[in-house]
Amino acid sequence: MAWQESTKNKMLRLELPTDPRWVDIASISLEAILVDHAYCEQKAASSCISLIIKFPEFDEMVDVLTPVVAEEWQHFESVMQQIRKRGFKFGFPRKDNYVAQLQSFVRKGGSRKDQVSELLLMNALIEARSCERFKLLSKNLEDKELSVFYHELMISEAGHYVNFIQLAKKYQDPEKVENRWQEWLNHEKNVMKDLEIRGDRMH
Ligand SMILES: [Fe+2]
Ligand SMILES: [Fe+2]
Numbered sequence: 031m032a033w034q035e036s037t038k039n040k041m042l043r044l045e046l047p048t049d050p051r052w053v054d055i056a057s058i059s060l061e062a063i064l065v066d067h068a069y070c071e072q073k074a075a076s077s078c079i080s081l082i083i084k085f086p087e088f089d090e091m092v093d094v095l096t097p098v099v100a101e102e103w104q105h106f107e108s109v110m111q112q113i114r115k116r117g118f119k120f121g122f123p124r125k126d127n128y129v130a131q132l133q134s135f136v137r138k139g140g141s142r143k144d145q146v147s148e149l150l151l152m153n154a155l156i157e158a159r160s161c162e163r164f165k166l167l168s169k170n171l172e173d174k175e176l177s178v179f180y181h182e183l184m185i186s187e188a189g190h191y192v193n194f195i196q197l198a199k200k201y202q203d204p205e206k207v208e209n210r211w212q213e214w215l216n217h218e219k220n221v222m223k224d225l226e227i228r229g230d231r232m233h
Contacts, residue, residue: 042158042191043211045219053166055229060173061118062230068109069123070160070232074190075102077153085146091197098190105183112179128233129156131221135214147202151214154194156233159218161187163232 056063078095086092113120132155137148161184168180199207225233 041188042162043215044158044162045215046222048159048163048166048222049227052163052227052229053170055227056167057171057229059229060116060176061113063167063232064109064113064116064118065121066124066230067232068106068113068120069126071102071106071109073126073129074153074156075099075106077156078102081146081149081153085142087142088146088201090200091146091150094193094197098193101186101190105186108179112176124231126233128159128221128225128231131225132156132218135217143201147198147207148210150194150198150201151207151211154191154198154211155214155218157187157191157194159222159233161191 078099082092082095132152164180164184168177171177
């Protein structure tokens with residue numbers, strides 16, 4: 031397991047690890063973090079749906095992402111069950127500064143393949159960061175059920191991360207993808223560095 035996890039960390043290649051204070055605050059804001067997480071899963075599902083709608087000509091992407099939509103919606107359903115069984119209240123979504131700042135980095139223009147691979151990389155990055163944070167929750171939450179829950183989600187999101195990267199490399203020269211991925215990682219590092227640490231946000 032230790033080997034698997036260290037491999038996973040290297041694989042994610044995030045430039046800046048999450049500030050350890052985040053998981054401490056998140057642990058004592060379970061209701062808020064679960065509600066925010068539920069919306070993250072909803073957005074993950076809708077992001078895959080919108081890729082399928084915007085780029086229906088890319089068969090392999092459509093075929094890979096179609097079951098991912100169902101998985102993300104299943105994650106949403108599971109988070110909602112965790113919210114309900116604890117008597118927590120679901121509510122309106124909060125402003126997602128993290129995703130907004132990633133979206134502003136999306137390069138416009140170019141070919142259809144350029145556009146799709148750019149969006150695939152943004153999705154890969156959100157999966158990578160979510161995966162890192164789920165791991166922290168899984169290791170630090172005292173609630174054993176949630177700890178197991180986040181471990182399972184971490185594995186699932188790591189799989190999605192791999193899907194997105196592999197698809198990007200299918201539609202774009204892999205070397206170009208690697209270079210652009212490094213630019214995305216650098217951008218994400220700066221976003222994370224300046225983002226307020228809040229226990230009621232998954233990101
Ligand atoms: Fe998910
Ligand atoms: Fe995912």
